[in-house]
Amino acid sequence: MATAELSTAGRNSHACSAHRFRRVLKHCFLVLLGLGMLYPLLWMIAASFTPSSDIFASTSLLPAEPTLANYVEGWNAFGLSFGQFFLNSFLITSLCIAGNLMSCSLAAFVFARLNFRLKKLWFAAMLLSIMLPYHVVIVPQYVLFDSFGWINTVLPLVVPKFLATDAFFVFLMVQFIRALPRELDDAAEVDGCGPFRTYRSVILPLTLPALATTAAFTFIWTWNDFLTPLIYLTDPSMYTVPLGLNAFNDATGASSWGPMFAMATLSLGPVLGFFIVAQKYLVRGIATTGLK
Amino acid sequence: MTSTAPPRGASRFSAAQRGSRRERAQNRAAYIMLLPWLVGFVGIVAGPMIASLALSFTDYRLLDVPTWIGLGNYEQMFSSDPRFIDALGVTAVYVFVGVPLQLLVAFGLALLLDRGVRGLSLYRSAFYLPSILGGSVAIALLWRRIFGRDGLVNEALAVFGLDGPSWVGDPDFALSTLIVLLMWQFGSPMIIFLAGLRQIPSELYDAAAVDGAGRWRRFLKITLPLLSPIIFFNLVLQIVTAFQAFTPAYILSGGSGGPANSMLFYTLHLYNQGFRYLNMGYASAMAWTLVLVIALFTAANFFVSRYWVFYGDR
Numbered sequence: 304m305a306t307a308e309l310s311t312a313g314r315n316s317h318a319c320s321a322h323r324f325r326r327v328l329k330h331c332f333l334v335l336l337g338l339g340m341l342y343p344l345l346w347m348i349a350a351s352f353t354p355s356s357d358i359f360a361s362t363s364l365l366p367a368e369p370t371l372a373n374y375v376e377g378w379n380a381f382g383l384s385f386g387q388f389f390l391n392s393f394l395i396t397s398l399c400i401a402g403n404l405m406s407c408s409l410a411a412f413v414f415a416r417l418n419f420r421l422k423k424l425w426f427a428a429m430l431l432s433i434m435l436p437y438h439v440v441i442v443p444q445y446v447l448f449d450s451f452g453w454i455n456t457v458l459p460l461v462v463p464k465f466l467a468t469d470a471f472f473v474f475l476m477v478q479f480i481r482a483l484p485r486e487l488d489d490a491a492e493v494d495g496c497g498p499f500r501t502y503r504s505v506i507l508p509l510t511l512p513a514l515a516t517t518a519a520f521t522f523i524w525t526w527n528d529f530l531t532p533l534i535y536l537t538d539p540s541m542y543t544v545p546l547g548l549n550a551f552n553d554a555t556g557a558s559s560w561g562p563m564f565a566m567a568t569l570s571l572g573p574v575l576g577f578f579i580v581a582q583k584y585l586v587r588g589i590a591t592t593g594l595k
Numbered sequence: 596m597t598s599t600a601p602p603r604g605a606s607r608f609s610a611a612q613r614g615s616r617r618e619r620a621q622n623r624a625a626y627i628m629l630l631p632w633l634v635g636f637v638g639i640v641a642g643p644m645i646a647s648l649a650l651s652f653t654d655y656r657l658l659d660v661p662t663w664i665g666l667g668n669y670e671q672m673f674s675s676d677p678r679f680i681d682a683l684g685v686t687a688v689y690v691f692v693g694v695p696l697q698l699l700v701a702f703g704l705a706l707l708l709d710r711g712v713r714g715l716s717l718y719r720s721a722f723y724l725p726s727i728l729g730g731s732v733a734i735a736l737l738w739r740r741i742f743g744r745d746g747l748v749n750e751a752l753a754v755f756g757l758d759g760p761s762w763v764g765d766p767d768f769a770l771s772t773l774i775v776l777l778m779w780q781f782g783s784p785m786i787i788f789l790a791g792l793r794q795i796p797s798e799l800y801d802a803a804a805v806d807g808a809g810r811w812r813r814f815l816k817i818t819l820p821l822l823s824p825i826i827f828f829n830l831v832l833q834i835v836t837a838f839q840a841f842t843p844a845y846i847l848s849g850g851s852g853g854p855a856n857s858m859l860f861y862t863l864h865l866y867n868q869g870f871r872y873l874n875m876g877y878a879s880a881m882a883w884t885l886v887l888v889i890a891l892f893t894a895a896n897f898f899v900s901r902y903w904v905f906y907g908d909r
Binding site for chain 1: 618621622624625626628629631632633634635636638639640641642643644646647650657704707708712713714718720721722724725727728730731732733734736737738740741747779835838839841842845846849862865866869870875878879881882883885886889893
């Protein structure tokens, strides 16, 4: 009896330690992979604080003599300051977020809640436009906006957002609004609210999590967007940050990586910040609404 | 995947209803509130789409009046534009090698992270971050540097006594640096896989374990079939996205398409034709060809999916 018990206990602890070993191995692998993936980023940040002449001497993540020289040089690299590019990027991104939040939520409310003629047709058209590659409208859009005299203004980048052309977000919010109880609308109607009042005072405040998702993705996509500004903004004083980096690359080639990495690091800052903040917000949204 | 049926309580109006004042008022209110979307859809999506189809049959150089040339642009693509053929090949490799590799990594890590790994949210954030930054010019510039002649990759290889080439400057390797960049962004499909894995009831695994099924069998008979709709969704989504990739190829090749056109993405050739050489008719024809190619592959995907995607009791 006693020996039998002992041997089972021994086997159990053996299995347990094997299990623990596997778990430790798994974590080692995950940590190494995570570090490996983030290494290039960390290296770029380190390089941005390293004197240009030393950058390629080391693969280290700690600059031997940290300096801000790259940032100073990069900021005023070619006549125009990166401050201007950041200002342009912030202006365009804020307007795009405002546009998407207003126009997409309004269209989504109509599709999710109101009855009107040809509704099925318009809804199908909206869904189809999600899958459309941007390139198929790129030339005629350019001709159109050119004829309005909109080249080298923020309008070609911003106006489409106020017209809900990012149908993906319309769809996202339609799905979200459909899950809200209909009784809310009925109660609002009994209280004398028209459709617009119901949208603004009842539905909109409840779609906050979906609005947050929309704002976060609009920010990241617009901030990183390269093709659209490349087409519409040719005057350097109108450049966004990605265009500034591209011009930097063209102008200096391989000669001044330090200042370029400094500006590249700065350009990722807002996205990084938004990622941290929005992630927290989204997790909270998921916890309180039970949304998937 | 989410349902695509139009919202409930929809829309067909009977003659009796049409008469009702309340319905008429709602119809009017709906169209007024839908106006921004309608203007956008007709004015800058559907209208331009039709316009670009028309332009694709013309020779159009922006400042001149378009002249009708029938299928001329389409003939030129396949018969007298070797760069177009190169672009097709480069894009095909990028999409059909890069996307499966990316999804394989995403799937493997989702399996590792599934069910009670301590620190899950931290790992998830770390793996997801590259997906958010990956499309930016900054990362493309960094990539160009890392895979350069004396970049980080070769520094690392030198530790093992290996002498690497200039990866971005060598026609044999340039495209693979772009594929590595795509794989680096495995985080967003990984998150979709994780959400799918969470939907699989753990009783299934318990029951299978009781019946004596090992890990591998449980994976083959439970995880894979139940996850196949998610795999399919990711596949379609990532293929459509990869066809349209532009920024990394532009930045890594300085807009030129790289050595021996080895980084000449379809969209890069389209951009150069339309906005560098102002061959806007030709660019429109290329855009419509892209739409057809994407539609074709998506349709093929849906067709083949009937044989491997498992939808419950169907």
